[in-house]
Amino acid sequence: MAGPIGDDLGELAEINVTPLVDVMLVLLIIFIITAPMLVQGLKVDLPKQAAPALTSKGTEPLILTVTSDQIILLDDEPVHLSLLSDRLGALLGGAPRPVYLKADENLPYGFVVKVLAVLDSIGVEQVGMVTLPEDG
Secondary structure: OHHHHHHHHHHHOOOOOHHHHHHHHHHHHHHHHHHHHHHHOOOOOOOEOOOOOOOOOOOOOEEEEEOOOOOEEEOOEEEOHHHHHHHHHHHHOOOOOOEEEEEOOOOOHHHHHHHHHHHHHOOOOOEEEOOEOOOO
């Protein structure tokens, strides 16, 4: 008598996770495809200047981009100015590493100085200003 009742409860206790896995994989693919598109929409007009190319010795530099809308991107990830020192400090980890600053030429000078002050406050010694070569 107890056999058929126990079998019914055993089948009800199973959870099918296949649809959940399918949905998660679809979302993962969507995020993988759309994430690079979010960064490509930001335009930075670099100033044009005749300058020698920067060379890094051994360590990969961090790229710090500032758009004309005063959006700061640390290696293509948006960061607020007040959180920049914490994020950079965590990435640097006390090791000397160059930082390349790609700032839009239409930015207010004061905002660029604020970003440079943050770099100075966490001890960044090598700052490279990225420009485009002059035409002609």
